[in-house]
Amino acid sequence: MSGAASGNPLLEAWTTPFGLPPFDRIRPEHFRPAFDAALAQNRAEIDAVARDPAEPSFANTIEALERSGELLEKVGGVFWNLSGAHTNPEIQGIEREMAPRLAKHFSEIAMNAALFGRVDALFRRMDDLGLDDEQKRVLELTHKRFVRAGAQLQGADKDRLAQIVERLAALGAQFSQNVLADEAGYRLVLETDEDKAGLPDWLVEAARRAGDELGLPGKAVITLARSSIEPFLQFSTSRALREKAFEAWTHRGEMGGDTDNRAIVAETLKLRAERARLLGYPTFAAYKLDNTMAKTPAAVQDLLDRVWAPAKARAAEERDDLAALAREEGANIAIGPHDWRHYAAKVRKRKHDLDEAELKPYLQLDRMIEAAFDTAGRLFGLRFAEPRDLPVYHPDVRAWDVTDAGGRHVAVFLGDYFARPSKRSGAWMSSYRGQRKLGGEVRPIVVNVMNFSKAAEGQPALLSFDDARTLFHEFGHALHGMLSDVTYPSIAGTSVSRDFVEFPSQLFEHWLMQPDVLRRFAVHAETGESMPEALLDRVLAARNFNQGFATVEYASSALVDLAFHQLEDADEVEPIAFERAVLERIGMPAEIVMRHRTPHFAHVFSGDGYSSGYYSYLWSEVLDADGFAAFEEAGDIFDAEVARRLRDFVYAAGGRQDPAEAYRAFRGRDPDVQALLRKRGFLAGEAQPPGADS
Structure with missing residues (x-):
């Protein structure tokens, strides 16, 4: 028909x-x-x-x-x-x-x-x-x-593998739906002035808008969207409410009932281990990593180990700073995970005279989108026009026609920036249509999806600096899709190894932290004035603040992921007990919780895209830290020749080359691993901010 x-x-x-x-x-x-x-x-x-x-x-x-x-x-x-x-x-x-x-x-x-x-x-x-x-x-x-x-495979082994693949797909779909249900179902209603103590006006207003959207008109509601829960944990002076909210946030997928993911994780691990054995690998990690730049679990373990020790040492120093400040304020407490963001914000204010309330008005969403577009224009000659007649799937979604310097159509870019109950948490890039030349030129349709807090009607949406970095990160992925210039669809765009795919996105983040970019686009929402030089200096000085915490939070997730998938026999694994045992073995600081605990670790369990592969952000960070240095060495962060090599061998090349060869073609040599430690501030020398998590 x-x-x-x-x-x-x-x-x-x-x-x-x-x-x-x-x-x-x-x-x-x-x-x-x-x-x-x-x-x-x-x-x-x-x-x-x-x-x-x-x-x-x-x-x-x-x-x-x-x-x-x-x-x-x-x-x-x-x-x-x-x-x-x-x-x-x-x-x-x-x-x-x-x-x-x-x-x-x-x-x-x-x-x-x-x-x-x-x-x-x-x-x-x-x-x-x-x-x-x-x-x-x-x-x-x-x-x-x-x-x-x-x-x-032959006979029964072939049939069994088919059964495993089919069952894993069903488990992954249910896992992600369970997490979304827990996120969408949670409401922390702030009833009294005491409940709202410490919260800035913009956060209270965002909470009221969330209440309206959730059918609680007039109520201020904190949700489990990262753009809601993280600032609440930072600003709220109610330790009891911080603990209550943090408990819900870190126990998504572990709340009992129909949405509990623990049994799904256990079955997933068992089936993945069996799948690997059928294919001739000792573990699922060995199977997955055989097709990456890292190649082996040992190589991944080595990278994570090299970062873990200095990160823990820095986190211990940071914890002591937080505890000292808490004592000064009269709180004789041991810093808990629900306290960290709250006291870290105060320590950052003291050390760098920098706080979110001062910074946020300079980070308007529309201006940060312009900054990303302008950077892409200066690097790659792209132009972005926003026709009003392009179809979109939600009123909040925006659409741009992307052209090159000669006016040729390159792609359609969709931006879906605001949190809503119908959207899973996090941020990501995807495609409605990929690029190819086989059978005629087909240009891509690419989308970035975020979960920022929406502003009141007529007011500009304001971002945290982490939000702005996430925007640049995901737009780096989008450029990887939009600039693709290959013949065959199977190697187009982001169809590269998992530990190379984050390189273009994390590299693009570097331009957000450049004074030239911030001076032009970090403009105050009310006065229209550019960010003052003194504030700009403080932003740059604070770029490695709290990096012990951030690295421990991330690397612990990667270490648990790797440990799960190095199990030769996962038949009897109890996920939470295993997670706890790994954290004890590596000496996880009691004051920090994994960035993604196992029951809601969607990167790893809502499909196997990042299974055994969450380390890849760190692996790619070696590349992006060393790669941006090519522009610095050229003396111009928009150097035309370096940008041409970056476009030709990375953003436009898809999977046309082995990723190690692609990097060498761009950089002229293999990456310097020390660049990663310098970037995170664990070695002496100039450093840049960490990669965002997509």
């Missing part, structure tokens, strides 16, 4: 500007039949390749695979983006159904013996096929994907 005949907009040819999805016409009931049609079409495409009587060639096998699945990508691009950014119970039900179905579908493709036979035959005579470098890379990666997905 044609899309027009069925009345299903997901199955029609889209005539919207730039081929954007017609969001106003798409309803939840359209997704199941659209997925059915797309899966059937993709199965037919795969069968045609596998059964082709002609001798395998790059064109009739690899390129045919690259061309297949266009409808499935189109339908899935809309669905999976909405399931994260603007979901509802109907979409969540479809997600629980479709996650295992799609996993089964792709597993069947990977285990199609006839299809793999064609790919394997080409791989074995790759050097005789007359392929260019990009084609060789695509063939190599295609073959590796088949092997890693179990194409060489």
